[in-house]
Amino acid sequence: MSTRRNFLRGMVAASGAAVAAGAAKPAAARETRQRPPEALGLLFDATLCVGCKACVAACKQANDNPAEFSTVDRLWDTPLDTSAHTFNLIKMYRSGTMQTKDAEENGYAFMKTSCMHCADPSCVSACPVSAMTKNPENGVVEYDADACIGCRYCVVACPFGIPKYEYDSPTGKIGKCELCRHRYKDGRYSACAEVCPTGATLFGRSADLLAEAKRRLALKPGETAVFPRGRLRAADEGGVRHAVWREEPDQSYENVVGSYQQHVYGETEYGGTQVLKLSGVPFEKVGMPKLPPEAAAAHSESIQHMLYGGLVMPLAVLGAMTFIARRHVRHDDENEGENRDGR
Ligand code: SF4
Ligand code: SF4
Numbered sequence: 001m002s003t004r005r006n007f008l009r010g011m012v013a014a015s016g017a018a019v020a021a022g023a024a025k026p027a028a029a030r031e032t033r034q035r036p037p038e039a040l041g042l043l044f045d046a047t048l049c050v051g052c053k054a055c056v057a058a059c060k061q062a063n064d065n066p067a068e069f070s071t072v073d074r075l076w077d078t079p080l081d082t083s084a085h086t087f088n089l090i091k092m093y094r095s096g097t098m099q100t101k102d103a104e105e106n107g108y109a110f111m112k113t114s115c116m117h118c119a120d121p122s123c124v125s126a127c128p129v130s131a132m133t134k135n136p137e138n139g140v141v142e143y144d145a146d147a148c149i150g151c152r153y154c155v156v157a158c159p160f161g162i163p164k165y166e167y168d169s170p171t172g173k174i175g176k177c178e179l180c181r182h183r184y185k186d187g188r189y190s191a192c193a194e195v196c197p198t199g200a201t202l203f204g205r206s207a208d209l210l211a212e213a214k215r216r217l218a219l220k221p222g223e224t225a226v227f228p229r230g231r232l233r234a235a236d237e238g239g240v241r242h243a244v245w246r247e248e249p250d251q252s253y254e255n256v257v258g259s260y261q262q263h264v265y266g267e268t269e270y271g272g273t274q275v276l277k278l279s280g281v282p283f284e285k286v287g288m289p290k291l292p293p294e295a296a297a298a299h300s301e302s303i304q305h306m307l308y309g310g311l312v313m314p315l316a317v318l319g320a321m322t323f324i325a326r327r328h329v330r331h332d333d334e335n336e337g338e339n340r341d342g343r
């Protein structure tokens with residue numbers, strides 16, 4: 001019996017020492033990963049959005065998603081939030097009399113809700129089976145339903161509340177925007193951008209979209225300027241880089257410049273995102289969270305590697321289990337002793 005006790009004591013001591021050694025070496029966060037140079041994304045300009053929701057319908061059609069109803073008449077697709085079957089939603093901001101579009105006070109505005117295609121995505125970092133992955137070339141955050149085990153770690157990890165689980169299916173999967181990657185092989189691009197009548201949702205290379213966003217911020221409110229629709233063609237592409245995209249006739253049009261918040265949402269938030277946003281109303285008020293410039297994945301992975309890299313966490317867990325087991329084992333040993341004595 002004493003051999004078994006000594007072994008258990010040794011396990012507790014060894015695991016405690018390992019934990020202490022791990023704790024003495026705090027993990028340095030790795031660098032936040034950047035968007036790949038050819039990252040693709042969207043620019044959503046809330047000042048151009050008229051709330052028609054054509055993009056919501058086009059997204060449903062492009063992804064073969066069924067309608068969802070929140071009204072009793074069930075006449076229209078009326079989802080109240082994104083879901084496993086609704087990857088894109090236009091939400092409305094309302095204030096007071098709602099008289100002026102894109103005004104914070106007594107105004108209204110629209111905001112698109114869909115995956116931001118983060119440069120350093122938490123969903124990818126959290127997924128234990130690599131069902132969420134980031135395409136190394138275009139940076140699209142892709143989902144593999146066959147690899148998914150339904151653990152929903154990605155749901156918890158995403159700071160934008162994007163991945164949604166299919167609770168109404170016995171073999172539930174995750175639903176989220178994949179930037180319409182299944183359409184690229186046919187020379188098509190994001191359905192939401194393709195259908196948007198005002199160019200409020202624009203598809204292109206993230207670097208070009210960022211330059212376009214900054215161009216708009218430099219314009220004077222009230223003046224007339226040219227706005228592209230559909231897909232942004234990079235000025236320097238020379239017809240090569242985007243050879244997979246169908247050539248569109250020039251869809252630019254003239255419009256009055258709105259009053260912007262002087263910030264491109266997604267340029268730096270959370271290490272940067274490939275979907276960028278402009279707004280007339282402060283971003284926090286239209287549902288975009290205030291986030292630090294570092295991705296959480298950079299910190300959480302460092303902690304995971306510290307804990308699992310030196311086998312600290314497994315040893316700590318084993319130690320804890322051993323401690324609990326030991327109490328019972330001692331109890332058994334004592335019983336055995338008592339039984340022996342009583343025999
Ligand atoms: S299609 Fe364009 S204008 Fe219409 S709701 Fe969507 S983003 Fe707004
Ligand atoms: S927005 Fe959420 S689901 Fe989309 S890439 Fe970022 S962490 Fe992943």
Ligand code: SF4
Pocket residue numbers: 058059060062063087088114176177178179180190191192193
């Ligand atoms: S890129 Fe495609 S999947 Fe994503 S919101 Fe637009 S239409 Fe929907």
